[in-house]
Amino acid sequence: MVIVLKKKENFDKIPIIDIAPLINNENSIYLDEVGRKIRDACKNFGFFYIKNHNISKSHIDILISVIQNFFNLPIKDKNKIHINNSKIFRGYTPLGEEYTDNSYDWHECVDFGLETKKNDSNYKKLLGPNQWPEGQTAFRKALERHWDLMIRLGKKITQGLAISLDLSKDHFLPFMDKSHSYMRVSHYPPNNNSNKKNIGEGIGPHIDYGFLTILTQDKIEGLQIKNHNDEWLNAPIIPETFLINIGHMIQRWSNDYYKATVHRVISPSNNRYSIPFFFEPNFDTVVSPLDKFCNKHNSPSYKPLHFGDYLIDTFKNSYSSIVDY
Numbered sequence: 615m616v617i618v619l620k621k622k623e624n625f626d627k628i629p630i631i632d633i634a635p636l637i638n639n640e641n642s643i644y645l646d647e648v649g650r651k652i653r654d655a656c657k658n659f660g661f662f663y664i665k666n667h668n669i670s671k672s673h674i675d676i677l678i679s680v681i682q683n684f685f686n687l688p689i690k691d692k693n694k695i696h697i698n699n700s701k702i703f704r705g706y707t708p709l710g711e712e713y714t715d716n717s718y719d720w721h722e723c724v725d726f727g728l729e730t731k732k733n734d735s736n737y738k739k740l741l742g743p744n745q746w747p748e749g750q751t752a753f754r755k756a757l758e759r760h761w762d763l764m765i766r767l768g769k770k771i772t773q774g775l776a777i778s779l780d781l782s783k784d785h786f787l788p789f790m791d792k793s794h795s796y797m798r799v800s801h802y803p804p805n806n807n808s809n810k811k812n813i814g815e816g817i818g819p820h821i822d823y824g825f826l827t828i829l830t831q832d833k834i835e836g837l838q839i840k841n842h843n844d845e846w847l848n849a850p851i852i853p854e855t856f857l858i859n860i861g862h863m864i865q866r867w868s869n870d871y872y873k874a875t876v877h878r879v880i881s882p883s884n885n886r887y888s889i890p891f892f893f894e895p896n897f898d899t900v901v902s903p904l905d906k907f908c909n910k911h912n913s914p915s916y917k918p919l920h921f922g923d924y925l926i927d928t929f930k931n932s933y934s935s936i937v938d939y
């Protein structure tokens with residue numbers, strides 16, 4: 615008797631998608647092709663690389679170098695912009711202080727959000743100024759430029775996602791005109807053991823809470839994604855690409871047609887630097903499953919959700935030490 619083993623589907627290579635047609639506003643045949651590739655990638659991985667995004671290598675090189683300089687500062691200088699100084703979750707988190715999936719993550723990071731002037735601050739809406747390290751003008755300049763570039767790129771990818779879902783290209787854009795995004799610079803040093811208890815990997819398994827994430831990586835890999843065969847798959851470094859993943863808001867909008875993928879960062883053997891940009895809807899966006907993904911066989915899996923309220927709850931859980939909402 616011959617036993618035929620069912621071949622596992624091939625979920626071992628995260629696709630690379632050329633998004634030039636989106637960037638250049640090309641005609642619909644090419645856009646449809648990009649949309650198809652995004653749909654396959656989202657269904658099979660929840661992750662994809664993009665190339666031909668029109669963001670220069672020199673910008674990324676500068677960005678990585680200013681970030682390395684910042685993390686090389688003495689801890690007392692980094693702590694001057696400690697996240698505990700901010701009511702709106704902006705600033706520096708030292709090694710082993712963020713908590714994911716029941717253990718402390720072995721990374722340090724700085725979080726930035728939509729920058730507003732002091733008199734436009736509204737901490738109940740998570741609005742206000744970022745914390746910038748004193749005397750680090752190149753750091754600030756590179757990151758402010760990165761913010762602008764990522765907002766523009768995020769909108770382009772959002773158009774691609776809309777096409778991939780058979781929606782009009784601009785379907786989501788009205789929800790993104792005051793995009794309540796976040797930008798994080800991260801350093802994952804090797805974990806040569808610490809004295810602290812309950813230290814996990816670089817960052818524990820999780821899905822991204824928001825709409826989509828645009829990840830800039832330096833030269834050291836460490837990110838792993840859980841594929842449909844329930845295996846951890848390395849996300850290699852591919853020069854001059856960004857790695858995109860979809861978050862929980864797309865899952866809700868598409869009523870589980872797309873699902874956010876679990877991922878983690880394992881502690882690397884060399885210093886890893888990365889810059890995830892969390893491209894998000896406006897604070898007051900209400901996310902509900904779209905009609906086209908609901909029918910009598912497929913009822914809505916989610917209630918309408920106010921994105922800003924959800925964000926506050928999510929942050930409260932991650933940074934319980936600083937919250938007095």
Ligand SMILES: [Fe+2]
Nearest residue numbers: 820821822877
């Ligand atoms: Fe993530």
